[in-house]
Amino acid sequence: MSKVINISDKFAIEEKGSIKIGGKVYEVDKSVEAVMRFEEIAENGSVKTLLAAIEGSLGTESFEEIGVKKMGIANIKVLVSGLMAVMQDLTYEEATTRFQL
Secondary structure, three states: OOOOOOOHHHOOOOOOEEEEEOOEEEEEOOOHHHHHHHHHHHHHOOHHHHHHHHHHHHOHHHHHHHOHHHOOHHHHHHHHHHHHHHHHOOOHHHHHHHOOO
């Protein structure tokens, strides 16, 4: 008979991540799928892929409310660093060092 190892209590309770812009807090998808979208940027490098990754991590409503498509590239870099910090459980400063657009 095979041995059963219960790992149920080993999983961390996944907290939702969020970023704050102005006075509003936006929930961030921290799933592996969301992180993989950002990995595609490194491979693809297109603005279209970047915007899709941001929208996927924030959700369409927040993406539109923030006005991501109207941002300049400098602000997009700030936003992406913030999103990656949340997804990877890093500080904003650590994220800006690790993830360069």
